[in-house]
Amino acid sequence: MLRYRSFELRLLAASLIIIVVGVLWIIPMYSLLAGSLKSLAEVQGTPVLSPPARPSLEAVRKVSLELRDPIINTVLIVVPVALVSTLLGSAAAYAIYRRMDRVSDTIMILIAIATYIPYHAILVPLINLIKGLGLYDTLPGIALALLVYYTPMAALLMVIFISAIPRFYIEAAMVDGAGDGRIYRRVVLPLLGPGITSTMIFILIMTWNNFFIPLMLSRGYEKYITLKIFSYVGQSGTLYNEMFAASLIGSLPPLIIFLAMGRYFIKGLQAFGGGVKG
Amino acid sequence: MPAIQIDSITKVFHPNITALDNVSLDVEKGEFLVILGPSGSGKTTLLRIIAGLEKPSRGRVVIDGETVVDAEKGIYVPPQKRDIGMVFQNWALYPNMKVFDNIAFPLEIKGERKDVIRKRVREIAEVLGIEDLLDRYPRHLSGGQQQRVALARALAKNPRILLLDEPFSNLDARVRITARTFVKKLQKRLGITTILVTHDQADAFAVGDRIVVLNRGRIQQIGVPQELYDEPANLFTASFIGEPPINLIEVDNLDKKLKDNIYKVSNLSYVKVLGVRPDEAIVSKREMEAVLNLNGIVELVEILGSRSYVHVDIGGQLIVALKAPGEEVSPGEKVVVNVLKAHLFDEEGSRISTLRV
Numbered sequence: 167m168l169r170y171r172s173f174e175l176r177l178l179a180a181s182l183i184i185i186v187v188g189v190l191w192i193i194p195m196y197s198l199l200a201g202s203l204k205s206l207a208e209v210q211g212t213p214v215l216s217p218p219a220r221p222s223l224e225a226v227r228k229v230s231l232e233l234r235d236p237i238i239n240t241v242l243i244v245v246p247v248a249l250v251s252t253l254l255g256s257a258a259a260y261a262i263y264r265r266m267d268r269v270s271d272t273i274m275i276l277i278a279i280a281t282y283i284p285y286h287a288i289l290v291p292l293i294n295l296i297k298g299l300g301l302y303d304t305l306p307g308i309a310l311a312l313l314v315y316y317t318p319m320a321a322l323l324m325v326i327f328i329s330a331i332p333r334f335y336i337e338a339a340m341v342d343g344a345g346d347g348r349i350y351r352r353v354v355l356p357l358l359g360p361g362i363t364s365t366m367i368f369i370l371i372m373t374w375n376n377f378f379i380p381l382m383l384s385r386g387y388e389k390y391i392t393l394k395i396f397s398y399v400g401q402s403g404t405l406y407n408e409m410f411a412a413s414l415i416g417s418l419p420p421l422i423i424f425l426a427m428g429r430y431f432i433k434g435l436q437a438f439g440g441g442v443k444g
Numbered sequence: 445m446p447a448i449q450i451d452s453i454t455k456v457f458h459p460n461i462t463a464l465d466n467v468s469l470d471v472e473k474g475e476f477l478v479i480l481g482p483s484g485s486g487k488t489t490l491l492r493i494i495a496g497l498e499k500p501s502r503g504r505v506v507i508d509g510e511t512v513v514d515a516e517k518g519i520y521v522p523p524q525k526r527d528i529g530m531v532f533q534n535w536a537l538y539p540n541m542k543v544f545d546n547i548a549f550p551l552e553i554k555g556e557r558k559d560v561i562r563k564r565v566r567e568i569a570e571v572l573g574i575e576d577l578l579d580r581y582p583r584h585l586s587g588g589q590q591q592r593v594a595l596a597r598a599l600a601k602n603p604r605i606l607l608l609d610e611p612f613s614n615l616d617a618r619v620r621i622t623a624r625t626f627v628k629k630l631q632k633r634l635g636i637t638t639i640l641v642t643h644d645q646a647d648a649f650a651v652g653d654r655i656v657v658l659n660r661g662r663i664q665q666i667g668v669p670q671e672l673y674d675e676p677a678n679l680f681t682a683s684f685i686g687e688p689p690i691n692l693i694e695v696d697n698l699d700k701k702l703k704d705n706i707y708k709v710s711n712l713s714y715v716k717v718l719g720v721r722p723d724e725a726i727v728s729k730r731e732m733e734a735v736l737n738l739n740g741i742v743e744l745v746e747i748l749g750s751r752s753y754v755h756v757d758i759g760g761q762l763i764v765a766l767k768a769p770g771e772e773v774s775p776g777e778k779v780v781v782n783v784l785k786a787h788l789f790d791e792e793g794s795r796i797s798t799l800r801v
């Protein structure tokens with residue numbers, strides 16, 4: 167009886183937390199939506215949380231046309247970056263995993279440092295590198311910089327996913343005669359499916375939201391979605407309803423990706439705990 | 445030349461666990477050798493060292509005259525180059541590959557042609573009776589089927605040695621018995637030098653040409669199955685092998701008359717423990733011709749179908765022995781335990797002698 171009560175209490179507490187978090191999360195989304203549907207006069211004259219008196223799609227329509235090219239550019243950058251950094255990261259992770267007993271600790275610490283370095287610390291050399299390659303203000307330039315910055319993070323995540331793969335699969339392959347390249351391709355990679363998807367989604371969202379790197383590596387606002395959104399601030403007085411609309415549209419792709427792929431993301435996260443089911 | 449020479453292998457794990465302590469052992473060509481020991485005795489570690497998945501701290505392993513590892517000389521041949529087939533305790537079938545691809549994997553690595561691979565996989569699948577499973581994924585197979593697939597994969601490339609780590613322990617009782625017979629017959633048919641490790645004496649006796657008894661990383665005894673039962677080298681082997689387990693009687697705890705009797709019949713004054721197998725002593729109401737006649741009182745009678753074991757209290761120590769056929773005894777009754785064979789152990793636990801009628 168007592169145990170049942172405490173279970174109920176915990177369920178109640180959990181539900182409360184979920185509701186509070188949900189509300190906190192939904193408020194900005196709601197205000198984005200409300201703001202995008204208001205006219206400029208209304209958005210400036212009413213509280214952010216009040217619903218639009220006469221909803222209008224005008225701002226959204228105007229902004230989506232303007233956002234089209236930056237979104238295409240951003241997709242052209244972040245999709246290859248997420249793909250390549252995840253694959254590079256998984257290969258690096260496999261190499262680390264195989265030498266876990268010897269070098270692991272130092273390398274893991276280096277990767278962790280690389281992951282948590284603030285942009286500002288590496289930005290100057292990174293800009294120099296990109297400029298040196300003649301890639302300043304180009305899509306490949308931004309992509310390369312993002313790749314350099316996010317690959318360690320992908321490797322770090324993949325190390326965690328790879329560690330969840332039982333070692334005996336790799337040992338069985340060694341006894342079967344397989345070298346490291348083949349073990350990685352034929353045994354490890356197929357077992358990493360959920361980990362790869364999770365890492366890719368994570369990098370996609372991180373890069374999509376990145377602002378600083380494209381800012382430093384391009385002129386104008388057309389090459390990256392976050393820059394474009396930023397461009398609605400300021401110019402000749404802020405167009406708040408258009409800024410709201412731009413933010414709303416700009417945050418849709420990561421949201422859609424997450425909703426569509428969330429299942430795999432969760433599956434990947436579960437691999438942390440359970441290991442791979444045989 | 446032996447197929448495998450294991451020479452003074454010691455393995456110390458970080459920080460200070462001695463998993464193997466100076467293990468030396470030769471395996472003959474075509475032999476089915478079983479390493480038998482309780483959990484944690486170092487069986488898997490020894491197998492992994494032979495396969496090259498683990499490096500010994502000291503000692504060397506020679507396969508077919510080729511030194512594959514020598515800790516002192518710094519020689520180490522990786523598993524890929526040892527030409528060994530191995531079945532892991534949990535079979536370790538690649539979950540993303542169908543049975544066919546699992547078996548084909550080692551052949552593919554060898555660079556065999558597609559049609560050669562297909563032929564060889566079918567061939568070995570037929571030997572193992574798994575032709576119908578080739579299109580399935582491992583997760584859709586029963587334990588017994590997975591084991592056969594693992595065997596097929598290990599044998600596909602025709603390795604010079606087969607290593608089996610507790611291959612029967614994940615099978616339920618009935619499948620287990622058929623699997624033992626199957627593996628034994630297969631090994632004889634292929635004539636492949638095989639080492640199997642197990643903690644189960646029934647496994648060991650069912651398949652082993654010779655058995656190595658391992659405890660705490662040390663070899664206790666090497667011998668053919670009957671030898672281990674009849675002439676245990678020490679208290680560990682004596683008590684680890686045999687079902688029901690051997691009776692161990694502390695000589696010091698016996699009454700003076702009996703003690704003197706033991707010293708007299710054995711002619712040895714330093715006997716510490718007497719080992720009597722339940723099947724080598726007969727409980728009866730009368731004295732029979734025996735090495736020793738121990739008087740006691742019946743505590744319990746255990747009926748196991750064709751035979752019955754009687755638990756007898758002999759002056760404070762319990763001894764289990766076979767009931768004389770045709771006699772009836774019941775708890776509280778006075779009986780004689782007629783010992784037909786007794787092993788005598790010294791203070792260190794080594795067997796010094798065996799008395800028989």
Ligand SMILES: Nc1ncnc2c1ncn2[C@@H]1O[C@H](COP(=O)(O)OP(=O)(O)O)[C@@H](O)[C@H]1O
Binds near residue numbers: 461481483484486
């Ligand atoms: N990688 C390892 N690191 C530390 N200790 C180990 C390792 N592998 C095995 N051991 C230890 O070595 C001993 C022998 O283990 P193992 O060979 O697995 O025994 P068995 O297979 O007979 O059960 C055990 O005490 C075990 O805990």
Ligand SMILES: [Mg+2]
Binds near residue numbers: 487488489610
């Ligand atoms: Mg083991």
